Amino acid sequence: MRFALIHSRFIRSGVPALVGLMGILCLLPFVALCWYAHPSADDFLTANEVRKYGHWGYIPFMYLNWTGRYTSTVLWGLLNPVSYGNTTEGYGLVCLLLILALPVVLYVLLQALLPGQFRRFTLWVSSGVLTALFLVQMPSPAEGFYWITSTYNYLLPALLTLLALAALARRAAAATPAARRRWLVAAGVLAVLAIGGNETNALVLALGVGGFTALRSLQRRRIEWEYVGLSAAIALACAAAFLAPGNFARLDQSAHASSVLEAADKAALSAYRGLVNWLGNGVVLALTVLLLPVGFRLRNLPNLPLNQLAQNPLFITLLIPVSLILVQFLAWWATNQPMPARSRNVLYLFFLIGWFLNAYAWARYFWRNSTRGTLRLPGYAQAALIGWIVVVFALGHTRKMRGREPHDNLNNVLVAYQDWLNGAAARYDAQLTARYQVLKAKGWSSEHVVVEPLQDPPRTLLFGDITPDVNDWSNLAYAEFFGQKSIRVPAN
Structure with missing residues (x-):
């Protein structure tokens, strides 16, 4: 009996602590590599334009002549150290802050979706797991973390999108109408800022919020005016970003070699390959199964924001492939090229959130008539799933499941450790x-x-x-x- 009690306490405290440690170890090499980060490509181009037009003059110049990404343009002109003539001073610090922002934002999102259900330590561990999943398979850490032009253009707006989702979850849990309005306004502001980052965020937000508003109004048989207002704000922000004169000037320099049908076909194939790559090694699937008992415990809490968000599993199921195909269709149609890795970083982050939310929504749907008190996975099943995750992680630098690109499914964490510890990063810096x-x-x-x-x-x-x-x-x-x-x- 005493051994069983000790074993139970170890499972409750030791395992989460070990998982948390693994999350920190996954993040560690990316944090360390910030010390060796250097600017490249558009960082220097931005600095040259800032010299010509000034930090504030650069912003309207870009909007009128190159891009409608108004949030990113402000960040490029005002908060990129290279735009002040620096090559290394402060560059790594910006990279570090944005890398650390990833687990913090994921923690805020989990706290908003699951208020009062778990200890802060458990939520931080869960945030670490999500961060590790993103780090391991993100298409390009270089474009995601260590190139500030791209980071301001993609990672930061993606984090703002997740914060907007967290604000909507807070609104669902708010006790008073005034509090609900405040959280809705916060979600709107965050969404408008995220839309000004890039088209990937804009389209996902527009599809998600617009579809949710229409579906909610149909289900309740009345117009949800507050969500209509949010959808209208998002539509106006999309118009400001998409219809900027700079976008048309830029498109005039691109060859539209793909027809609509060709672009649609290529986009569907790109989305399929992305899903195969992200799910092919089985890590996400194994973790999904391991989380089923937790989801079973949460399924019947009516006021839980997660449950309110997961009421329509079919909508989420449709939203994921439609978003993946649509954003890649625009890339193929506009440039006759696939989405760059920096854009696919954002898609993968959104896919991870959407995947777990969708899996929970369908599980909750099939559990709706269940009278069981708890759900437990057999010990051998847990051991097998955890063992698979460990094996895939350990062999990630030598095996890949599926992919046409040379680096598909490589374990970025192990590559980052190699770059750090074998001296490659230090030689690059020197x-x-x-x-x-x-x-x-x-x-x-x-x-x-x-x-x-x-x-x-x-x-x-x-x-x-x-x-x-x-x-x-x-x-x-x-x-x-x-x-x-x-x-x-x-x-x-």
Whole structure:
């Protein structure tokens, strides 16, 4: 009896602590690599434009000539250290703050969906698990974390979208009409800011909130005016972002090589491949099954925001593939190219949230007539599922389940540890620091500069470097930033 009691206490306290430690260990290398982060590509282009138009003048210039992403443009012009002429000062700090924001936002979301159901420690552990799932399989950590232009354009708006969802969950749990209105206004503000980040966030928000408003009004047989107002605010923000003059100027430079049908076909195939890649190693599926007993306990709490959000499993099921296909359709149709990895980072984050919410919604639907008091998985089933997760994690750097790209299904956590501990990140930092010193020592000149290429750069950190082509746009931006006539690396 005493052994059983000790064992029970260990399960309740030791296992969550171990899972929490694993979450911290998954995050650790990405935090450490911030020390070695350097700007690239559009970071230098932004700095050059800020020099010409000023920090505030840059914002309307971009809106009128290049993009309608109004939130991102403000962040690029005002909060990117490179726009103040810095190459390393403060760059890694911005990366660090945004990486740490990920588990914090996921914690806030879980706390809003599950108020009063779990201890804070348990919610932090759950946030760590979600963060680890994202880190392990996100398409590109370099574009997601260590390239500030992309981070402001994709990761931060995605986090704002999750905060908007948390605000809506808070509204559902609010006790007074005044509190509900305040949370709805907060959700609207966050949604408008997120829409100004990129089209992926905008379309997911528009589809999700608009569809939810219509469905809720039909079910209650009356118009839900507050949600109609929120949907209208989102529609206006989408119009401001999509109809910006800069978008049309930019599209004029793109070749529309895909017809509508071709783009739809390519988008559907891209969505299918994404789902296969994200689910193919079985980790998300195994964790879904392990969480079923927790969901069973929560299923009959009528005022729980999670249960209010999960009332319509078919709607969520349709929302996921429609969103995946629609945003990729726009990419194929507008540019005849697949979505870049930085956009797929956002899709994967939204997919993770949507997957677990959808799985719970369907499980709750099938449990609606159940009279059982609890649901327990057999011990051997738990051991097998946990063992599978551990094995996949351990072999992630040597095996991949399915994917056409060279890095599909690689374990980013293990790659990040390799880049950090084998010295690749430090060598990358030293090479770029030496390059900056050489270029700054030359001062403003009309030289045609040739610099050494980066040797074995870390995959986790580097988005892109200059090329042998002096007319490459990134080379031109790089040369202008350092005051040189041209710059390139030697051709192989």
